[in-house]
Amino acid sequence: MELEKLGVKETVVEKRREEKGLVDLPNLKGPVVMRFAPNPSGPLHIGHARAAILNQEYLKRYGGRLILRLEDTDPRRVDPEAYQMIEEDLTWLRVKWQERVIQSDRIPLYYEHAEKLIELGAAYMCTCEGSKFKNLKDESKPCPCRELTVEKNLDLWKKMDSMPEGGAVLRVKTDINHKNPAIRDWVAMRIVEDEHPRVGSKYRVYPLMNFAVTVDDHLLGITHVLRGKDHLANSEKQEYLYHHFGWEIPTFIHYGRLKMEDVALSTSKARKGIEEGLYTGWDDPRLGTIRAIQRRGIKPEALRELMVEIGIKMADTIVSWKKIYGLNRPLLEETSNRYFFIPNPVKVEIEGLPKSVEGLIKRPLHPDFPERGYRELNFEGDLYLPADDVGDAKKTGKPLRLIDAVNIKFEDEKVQYVSADLEYARKAGSKIVQWVAVSSGLKAEIVMPDTSILEGILEASGIALKVDDVVQLERFGFTRVDQVNGDKIRFYFAHK
RNA sequence: GCUCCGGUAGUGUAGUCCGGCCAAUCAUGUCGGCCUUUCGAGCCGAUGACUCGGGUUCGAAUCCCGGCCGGAGCACCA
Known part of the structure; x- marks a missing residue:
């Protein structure tokens, strides 16, 4: 120590040049299969871009396939134009997918699995009123429907299609004593009378996200799921379903929330603003949509670099426009x-x-x-x-x-x-x-x-x-x- | 309220799992200088952070406990 003070200057130790970029995915066994699964309720925003780009970056690293899956199982939250807009936005982002599935094409598949689940005794038809079930659930008490026989459940399941909206739901048995009430016996299937923009009135019984997602992730052979941490509880719900079916659980990775400085990201808020004339359209420069960002002269490579830098950590991130400008400027500098x-x-x-x-x-x-x-x-x-x-x-x-x-x-x-x-x-x-x-x-x-x-x-x-x-x-x-x-x-x- | 997650410079990140090489990385921003017949680019320099308090330890950004702050979920949305 004293010697160092005398000024014996070491030559600069060569710094280890760690590979800059994304951390490795866990549980790798060969090529990966991933999916990007937006709800077609509007065009993509910067939050979607994160998922899409990170999926693609990992595929680039490990090889495998990316599946674009449109999650349109809520007829009320479907914008028929969104299917097209999403593909346009992805194309602009330079994200390529090898396969596209649309959940409203797969409803019979969900029915099959629902029936199988009932037969396994792992789901039951619940005809309780929502509020009544919630009260029971909050006290860790099962509702009477939980005791129904498989036969009775199958019978009700067959009749579900002719029941009025709200008349019954199919619930997945989890743990009625789970410390998080949200996890307890969640809903897999419900009745919706609204017409679906794509499949019309062909169906009245629709799966909920957790059910459709689990069935699809399994059927499509997804190995790694990248999702926001707002899905943490959903992942836990889904695990029950994997166990019921005896399926292997893919690796779930949850990343933190992404916010943009001065921008309301939510699709529903943007839609409302557009309808009220507050915004000029989906590409209004004040919005955080991909098309707005594109219109402002931001290059897809800038967003890609941003997303790679932010990565998949669980801590929330606030992105400033200055950050994006700083990444975009070198891209524009040479070409402009x-x-x-x-x-x-x-x-x-x-x-x-x-x-x-x-x-x-x-x-x-x-x-x-x-x-x-x-x-x-x-x-x-x-x-x-x-x-x-x-x-x-x-x-x-x-x-x-x-x-x-x-x-x-x-x-x-x-x-x-x-x-x-x-x-x-x-x-x-x-x-x-x-x-x-x-x-x-x-x-x-x-x-x-x-x-x-x-x-x-x-x-x-x-x-x-x-x-x-x-x-x-x-x-x-x-x-x-x-x-x-x-x-x-x-x-x-x-x-x- | 209940359940869960997080907290490194203005911002974004590395390091945290397996404590010492961290008086903490890189980028961007900001400020200053050089250069340039753009306020762009380039070059040089500066600034600036481990949320707080205890504990364990020879040693803590890293492990444990608690507080504070932030976020998410909590009836048939994804």
Whole structure:
């Protein structure tokens, strides 16, 4: 210790470079089979993206199959458009699945297993009122139906289809003394009279999530289940069913809740907001949907990196937009060509501008990749400049440097040409600002993340832009082209 | 209220299972400098954390107990 203080400096020990990324899955025995199982009640949001991406990342590592399973066993919570939207969102996320199953196609399968379960004496038809059962259950008391014979249960089961909604449910026997009341004798099947958007009124008896999920996970040979920790109790419920059937239990992995700063993630809240006109649609930039994020110019790779970094730990996570921007910026930086955009434009007329400096000025589409070519800007005495920069110049009295052009100054309500010399501007500590000629600018507007709209003028060469291009408006930020209407362009702001 | 889960810098993460190599990793953010005719990129630097209190131990981010804080579930939604 004393010797160390004498300054015997060790050469830097080479740090072990641990494999950065996801922790290994437990219980691996060869290839894995996983599933992504959303409820088709709307498009995917960032929370879904986590499950989808992590599943896919693990498959990439271990090999195996990903099954997309649409969980539409509640006719009341199905949006017929969601089936399509979910696939679109997954495709955008670059998540591929090898097989797709839709639970409403598999109802007879659930019936078969329900019947088998009754025969095993592991489930019973319960005709108690919900509130009555809850009271009994909360006191660890069985309801009378629990004692029914297999024959009687089978008989009621056969009749269930003709009973009124709420008339009976099929319950899975668990442990009536389980310390968590939620686990006690949960419901496997119920009656729903509503028409199902996909299968119509073909069925009146529908499985509940825990039952359908367990049957499917087994039948589909799922080895590892990734789910949020809000399903912790469900996993425990499902284990009873695995035991009843004598099935092997897949490995359940629960991850923590994911929240986005300033975003309400819930599909139902978003839907309500859309219906009330609060949001413009599923891709409203204030929402946490995949399509909203996409519209804001965020790349799927950024989300992928985010999800891999967050991983599968059980602690909750709050993701900030800055975090996403930080991951997205390097992705956009290389691919985004540069353009001049004047937010809140102020028209100025430069006096004393020599004819010799007017004309076309070439500026690279990307400063680091000159081979990509150049855009041409028409420079003249009548210009649009950003209001902020003009105001600043007037306040400080410092000259302004117009990028790749000239120096000007503001004096007594007039704008004077000073020089073309860059060194002059450097010495004067001038701001170096973008500009667009009055005679050639395009109208543009930028939709900000809070949906406010910023009007401005874009340089003429922006006419070549197409929807979905992401560009950097110099000194302003990265934006995605959302609409091109004639000579007016609408952008969505991504980030600085 | 009951049951369960979690708590490392502003944020996200590594380390926690098998205590010492952790005066704690990496990234991002923030701030400063250099560079650049973008406020982008790049380069350099700085800042900043083990929720608290006990206990076990020669030694605790790591094990045990309790508090505090946060989250989830709790009738036929997924």
